[in-house]
Amino acid sequence: MPEGDSVYRAAARLHAALAGQVLTTGELRVPAHATADLTGRRVLEVVPRGKHLLTRLEGGLTLHTHLRMDGRWVVFRPGERWTGAPLHQIRAVLGTEQGTAVGYRLPVVELLRTGDEQRAVGHLGPDLLGPDWDPAEAVRRLLAHPGRPVGEALLDQRNLAGIGNVYANELCYLAGVTPWTPVGELNSPDRLVARAHQVLDANRLRSGHITTGDTRRGHQQWVYGRAGRPCARCGTTVLTADHGPVTRERPAYWCPSCQRGPAPAVRGVRPGPGGAGRRGGR
Template sequence: MPEGDSVFRAAARLHAALAGQVLTTGELRVPAHATADLAGRRVLEVVPRGKHLLTRIEGGLTLHTHLRMDGRWVVFRPGERWTGAPLHQVRAVLGTERGTAVGYRLPVVELLRTTDEHRAVGHLGPDLLGPDWDQGEAVRRLLAHPGRPVAEALLDQRNLAGIGNVYANELCYLAAVTPWTPVGELPSADRLVARAHQLLDANRMRSGHVTTGDTRRGHQQWVYDRAGRPCARCGATVLTAEHGTAPQQRPAYWCPSCQRGPAPAVRSGRSGPPGRRGR
């Protein structure tokens, strides 16, 4: 699932292509809105809200989309052949004289009154890359359930909006705690949240989710997707297991030397019964 910085960049691309332009094509290829025709309306703006995209259109309408695991928006120049995926995977088409934005495999395509946007995004916590960012409120929400594992709490968009699994793992490493550490045992929840904002803000207009400061491929993260490789700080082997609860389980990565806290027992690269691990 894209992180908040990736969605921020997607919104910027869509805004640059569509904002201020009158739609020559406005098709929503989903059953709920198959008869909707947005052609002739002007696009006002495209804004991100956490991992959600809000395309505001004149007449008081908002197209709400979410990429989740497989969705993507691609912008094509006038006359350019669409090459993002097979045509049967197209879920939305927003075309202007300047270009066409095509939404592939979008799991969420919802046409709302702009005044009803709260129905789609009102549950979200403070947006790490939004004008409503409030570090104190994000910390308060995280600490409201002190027994919850920190990676799970960071991924809960009701606490703070924009963190995906890459940043959840990397933030645990930077805080020197395992992903299963209870939020209430964090050395400083305030420092963790501040670091989250710092990382997403630094990466909002570049790809790669860089957390190490090194933009070279393979060197961009400390532990994420580095199972079996040596920790860049101490040389210990980075481990992996699942975190979260089904069906929302995701891979966790951690250094058993640099990170304190609970972790599953790992044998032959597989996770076993929960145990305790520290340094």
């Protein structure tokens, strides 16, 4: 699932391509809005809200979309062949004289009144890259359930909006705690929230979700996607397991030497240099 910085860049691309332009094509290829025709409406703006995209149109309408795991928007120049995916995967087409934005595999395509946007995004916590960013409120929401594992709490968009699995794992590493550490046991939840804002803001205009400061491929994250490889800091083998039953489809990664706190038992993984005798259950 895209991180908030990826959605921020997607919104910027769509805004640059569509804002101020009148739609010459406005198709929503989903059953709920198959008869909707947005042709002739001017696009006012495209804004991100956490991981959601809000395309606001004149006449008080908003197109709400969400990318989830593999949805994407692609902008094509006039006359350019659409090559983003097979045609049957197209869910939305917004075309102007300047170009066409095509939404592929979008799991959420919802047309609503702009005044009703809160119905779609009102549940979200403070947006890490939005004008409503409020670190104190984000900390308050995180600490409202002190027994909840921090990795799971960071992934909950109701606490703070914009964190996906890459940053949830990397933030736990940077805080020196495992993803299963209860939120209430964090020494400095305010520092964790500040770091979350820092890393997303640093990456909002570049791809790669870089948390190490190293832009080279394979060196951009500390632990995410590095299971079985040595920790770049201490050499201990990076381990992986499920976050838990609520977020089972999103694996957790951690260094059992650099990160303290509870973790599930992991068998059959040999520690790397400097990690003799360490396992995921420490």
